[in-house]
Amino acid sequence: MKLHNSLLLGAMLLALPTMGTAQDAAAPEFATFADTAYIFNTLLFLIGGFLVFWMAAGFSMLEAGLVRSKNVTMQLTKNIALFSIAALMYWLIGYGIMYPGDDWTIVGYLGKLFAPVSLEPVGAGADVVDVTYASVGSDFFFQLMFVAATASIVSGTLAERIKLWPFLIFTVVLTGVIYPIEASWQWGGGWLSEAGFSDFAGSTLVHATGGFAALAGAIVLGPRLGKYTKEGRVVPMPGSNLALATLGTFILWMGWFGFNGASQLAMGSIGDVTDISRIFANTNMAAAAGAVAALILTQVLYKKVDLTMVLNGALAGLVSITAGPLDPTLFGALWIGAVGGVIVVLAVPALDKMKIDDVVGAIPVHLIAGFWGTMVVPVYTEGTSFATQLLGFVAIGAFVFIFSLLVWFILKALGGIRVSEEAEISGLDMAELGMEAYPEFARG
Template sequence: MKKKIGLSIGLLAGLFPTLAFADAATNEQLQMAVDSVWVMLAAVLVIFMQAGFALLEAGSTRMKNAGHVAGKTILTFGLAAVAFWAIGFGFAFGNGNSFFGTTGFFVDGSAKQAAAAFSSLSFSDAPISIKFLFQLAFAGVSLAIAWGGFAERGKLAVYFVFGVLFTVVIYPIVAHWVWGGGWLAQLGMQDFAGSTVVHLQGATAALVATLLLKPRLGKFNKDGKPNLIPGHNQVYTVLGVIILWIGWFGFNPGSTLAAVNDGFFGYIALTTNMAAAAGGVAALLVSWAYFGKADIPSMLNGVLAALVAITASCAFVDVWASIVIGAVAGIVTFYTAQWFEKMGLDDPIYAFSVHGIAGIWGTLSTGFFATPELAKSVGVGQAGLFYGGGLHQLGVQALGVFGAFLFVLVLSFIILGIMKLTMGLRVTEEEEIIGLDLSEHGNYGYPEQLKKPEIGGHTATVSS
């Protein structure tokens, strides 16, 4: 460890020569500087995942809704930032009880507030301001996943109300259970970077929205047979997945909240990458066998599903196990997406299959594959079933999945159900037909391809 700290100090001195003359600087101060830079970089990578979601969702939907789908990404992250700063971060990581935090609201970034209110984050020496930005990025990702269930038919006003409530009263509560010293943390639940906390929560809210909003116009025939509504730009979806893949190197390795820690974040990056690769290849192969053609969207969903699955287990499993976890996630996500659609569920970006089903599998996978050495070094839970740990850890993981899913399901139904009765969730049929770009914002994202309806009588044809 001393050699690694010395190497880090040497690198910093080379990059910033003035540090070589800072005689007063201690090893601890320089270690804090290295850790802070790493966590800040990881936060930026996770925040940049919003660009990936914008491209992925816009490319997966129709041209007449592209501007709306991409633009709401900025809106909702802004809303989440303010709500999480004021209340959500305190509920999630503040000192409190086994269910929610009761301190640390309205984050001021001071060391005094950090020491008094956020003992759950004290294992990292990065400033509380950087820790807040990192955790905010996670909350923003979970909310972005939730919006998948609203795509192409949800009112813009819904994003304001549900976005704030999700960030204040849904996401942070489960985060506290697992990461803030809550009851699941006390049981030893292993969810290193959020297969359940981030992905299953967002996916469950998306599922509720999909059920309450009902399918898009034209998605199903009278006999219930689904129609294909392809996205308008497959290149956008590919670019979106590449950005998300890169962003995951902040998501999972950054959750160490430290760089000077025997380089463990590098190992987490390795397991993350191998899972993603396996998931993409496996999903493409099963789509080829199923459709008779190699389906690119299925491959992309396989990559994302594998990344979601390895998010919980990246710090607890061997590299070979990460490949198995990723491949299984890609295959299971493909078949569940087909099944949900046949059952009448219109999930435009397959949010529940990719983030929900894969999140469940990933969380459970540590109960099978967690090694004794890694579980001990990370200091969370016990070894998995395949390493002599018995059923204990698998039981804890299953309890965590069930508790989080039920909590988000019920609360989302209550909030969205009340909103549906009072303000409505869905745009009118006419607004859906002309597209949300025009009906909600007054202009198309592609104004040269899609013209506004003319005032004098004839309405220009728009892509459906």
């Protein structure tokens, strides 16, 4: 028996090298550097994309909190509808216009028209690492979130008096045509890119664009009933839920890490990951500084802290750092964001003096702070100039504002864009949708 067991053990030991060789032959080869970079770059886009997607919830909560209770359902409806429309339009026409490659309709100015996105076949990723650095699907997904954020900016400014369907028609044009064209000038390799304009994550291309579109709409639409008296006094119209507005701000703050961080567009090397961590830290610093600056300034000016200003101060700090979040020091991010917070506190009453009614303060936050963020880039970023930054902002601003103004005037002429006085007084929730956000409470 012992002899039999010894022979069996010996046979197993002799077989071990053979077994190991067979297992080694079946093992996959180690991934190449290109494979690894492709995987991590794609992952960056996907993670960044769903962080920016979460900003849609942030905009919804912020706007729901800053409008009166009788208009909350309308704001929530607009936000989920505009995101969905943006997804469809960016697939159908927007992405092709924005990223035409070498196939421009007008070189440097107008990308490829009517070129719906076509993703690579399942499993083809390993075959395309030599020609691209991330999957087409991840890039499309990430870029889509930016166009949806642009449309959300317009929604808040025009709240409480605009009809639903004209707003959604404008969203179709904004997300399918206006945004992709101007963004292609920089991020698609267009003429502004060639000129040396720099906008890392979109202080101008996303935020100021949304602000210009909102400004055009506010001018055509006019202010809310009773907002401004004949004597020039501004009548406060407090929002329905500051808890929701605060939650929305924190959600936007969190989503901004994906907004700015994933705009590094690469995570396949030690240098890229280090840069992303730097962007995260600078983004957070700017937001904090914007909030604190607004906190202090409202106390000084009004003898009491204004929470809505502090919330918008944080957002203005974020917008201010978005054009150049990589290069500044932490102190640089601090003072850039702090100036953004000051801008909000000063710009909100300035707009009221011009009787431009911006319900949530989106124009100061996204347009004016966007201008500041764009113009401060050359302080820390080599190879940029104040003249080129100004050229880019003016060119994009003029294009977006004039195009948006034209669309708003056309919509107004065709069927009107403003609800009736009766509907505005009773609230858009019941007048336009027939349902209320808070049916158990009296409307106010």
